[in-house]
Amino acid sequence: MTDVVARRGFHGPSNDQAIDAIHDELDSLWEDASFVPDMDRMTFATAVIEAAANIVQHALPVAEKPVEIDVDISVRPTRLIARVSAHNAREPFADDMQASMPDSEAESGRGLALIEALVTTVTFERQDGTNTWILTRET
Template identity: 35%
Template structure:
């Protein structure tokens, strides 16, 4: 049903300003979306919440430290098939080998965010365009997973 129109009220936009916003305000934003989209199963909500908290946490930690007053634009589209999250920030270019990154060992103090995001969503993409980082998360709603 990818060609079905997106139901009215399922597109949500927000600008996270770091500081003062943080991952908790990103979580509050998503919880407001679930209130108007109650058909999204709890397991999919939790996966999207965790993935977005990890992503915005990384943006705040790594991009905001180099870019004072960073604004991170977040768009969420919810339909019967998926929850799609697009995040844009004007922080520095991210130089990570996304294909080769794996979950670090138990004693590592960092490096879990991207592998965790990849495990929680069905699509995770990063692209740098016009001095802006573009992140895309897609979680298929109600999909059977191994």
């Protein structure tokens, strides 16, 4: 795509190290896209990390092959796009797709509601054992 200004990606096992590696990719992304305002960087990066953390914490393998996480992040002139995928993963449980904010005593369950508050659109796709979150934020 000719209008992609900057791009970063990650592919690897779905584990703790993946979260920090994806965060490092996000930090370096802005070096190639310095025009993106701080507020957009902050909100978008938070949403991407929440989606990746959701996969690491909840995605279960569909067979013997372990779940792998794949992230493709691109900056366009007026839009940030992230595709966050879980390969070899089962379909998420309905409980893990809860998108309303829980009460103030709850210690978990805010991730998806937070993602929805942070980005312009959230799309979920499932195809051939791969769950993909597509997050976009208009800048």
